[in-house]
Amino acid sequence: MASIEFVKVTKSFGESIVIKDLNLKIEHGKFTVLVGPSGCGKTTLLRMIAGLDPQTSGSVLIDGKDVTRIAPGQRGVAMVFQNYAIYPTMSVRENIEFGLKNNKVGKEERTHLVETISDTVGLRDYLDRKPSTLSGGQRQRVALARAMVKKPSVFLMDEPLSNLDAKLRVQMRIELIEMHKKLGATFVYVTHDQVEAMSMADTIVLMNKGKIQQEAPPDVIYRQPNNLFTAQFVGGPPMNVSDLGADGVKFGFRPESAILSVEPQGAHFTVRGTIATREMLGSETIYQVKSDHHTFMVKCTDDLFSVDQYVYLGVDDAKIYFFGADENRIDRN
Numbered sequence: 001m002a003s004i005e006f007v008k009v010t011k012s013f014g015e016s017i018v019i020k021d022l023n024l025k026i027e028h029g030k031f032t033v034l035v036g037p038s039g040c041g042k043t044t045l046l047r048m049i050a051g052l053d054p055q056t057s058g059s060v061l062i063d064g065k066d067v068t069r070i071a072p073g074q075r076g077v078a079m080v081f082q083n084y085a086i087y088p089t090m091s092v093r094e095n096i097e098f099g100l101k102n103n104k105v106g107k108e109e110r111t112h113l114v115e116t117i118s119d120t121v122g123l124r125d126y127l128d129r130k131p132s133t134l135s136g137g138q139r140q141r142v143a144l145a146r147a148m149v150k151k152p153s154v155f156l157m158d159e160p161l162s163n164l165d166a167k168l169r170v171q172m173r174i175e176l177i178e179m180h181k182k183l184g185a186t187f188v189y190v191t192h193d194q195v196e197a198m199s200m201a202d203t204i205v206l207m208n209k210g211k212i213q214q215e216a217p218p219d220v221i222y223r224q225p226n227n228l229f230t231a232q233f234v235g236g237p238p239m240n241v242s243d244l245g246a247d248g249v250k251f252g253f254r255p256e257s258a259i260l261s262v263e264p265q266g267a268h269f270t271v272r273g274t275i276a277t278r279e280m281l282g283s284e285t286i287y288q289v290k291s292d293h294h295t296f297m298v299k300c301t302d303d304l305f306s307v308d309q310y311v312y313l314g315v316d317d318a319k320i321y322f323f324g325a326d327e328n329r330i331d332r333n
């Protein structure tokens with residue numbers, strides 16, 4: 001296991017500063033997910049840990065040691081990319097063995113390691129197959145096995161599930177959580193997908209424009225967002241946010257926190273509107289409710305209303321968030 005630390009790290013590409021004075025400590029043995037919109041600097045952070053792109057200034061520490069001058073291969077980290085990086089002409093076994101052969105590991109130990117690791121990732125029966133005969137999920141597992149066989153203390157993963165279909169992604173998410181438990185290694189996982197982040201992370205590091213917006217466990221990110229950006233990045237549909245018309249203060253509530261009814265229910269915040277759209281998703285229905293001045297999204301577990309119907313939308317006081325003109329959340333306690 002290994003911890004990772006960024007100390008006042010700045011990264012520029014030519015004139016453009018992508019990361020500025022960033023401080024971050026990634027705990028050893030934890031599953032940390034770097035999440036944020038496209039271009040916010042997630043991959044850049046990962047590549048700096050791997051040693052593929054050196055920082056412009058500041059230090060990157062692995063296990064407390066400055067690794068600036070340590071070559072990628074010597075850092076004890078393995079990187080898994082979204083495009084698998086597996087060799088199409090080699091069998092699954094040869095792919096997994098490749099790094100070991102390069103490191104001059106003896107045949108007996110190689111065979112033992114390949115078999116143990118193929119068991120871990122569920123590929124034992126596929127060792128003699130070529131990648132072209134495998135499913136997307138199985139190929140992704142070959143890529144993971146290739147990384148695991150070197151027994152790194154840090155796994156760096158850059159959107160490893162993005163090429164998989166929705167069902168397989170869900171399955172692989174569960175497998176990655178299990179693998180993390182089994183290996184006990186430090187996982188640093190990059191994604192732009194908030195659902196992936198929420199479902200897998202011990203700690204989420206939410207970034208925007210090269211800056212960390214919040215660093216916390218998923219439930220804290222969801223329930224106590226630091227600011228408007230975090231509040232609207234997690235949850236689907238995003239938090240409803242409206243101007244209060246006073247000093248730039250805004251209020252917000254999550255679509256699942258609102259209750260719709262035919263008669264007003266006496267909730268702290270109540271507004272009358274009409275159902276503009278209705279999206280039935282099976283276990284839940286998403287309504288768009290339009291009032292005179294606002295449009296709100298509401299997520300219900302039942303499906304009681306139809307388009308054009310008049311409804312009252314109510315939200316309890318405890319479920320309402322306030323944000324200041326600086327977009328930081330106003331603590332109400």
Ligand code: ATP
Pocket residue numbers: 013018036037038039040041042043044045191192
């Ligand atoms: P995505 O989710 O789209 O992969 P990301 O958050 O991983 O995005 P990065 O790849 O880290 O973002 O890129 C951050 C910023 O740095 C972007 O504006 C990108 O254009 C810029 N950038 C990244 N690599 C280079 C490079 N080699 N040369 C110039 N600019 C770069």
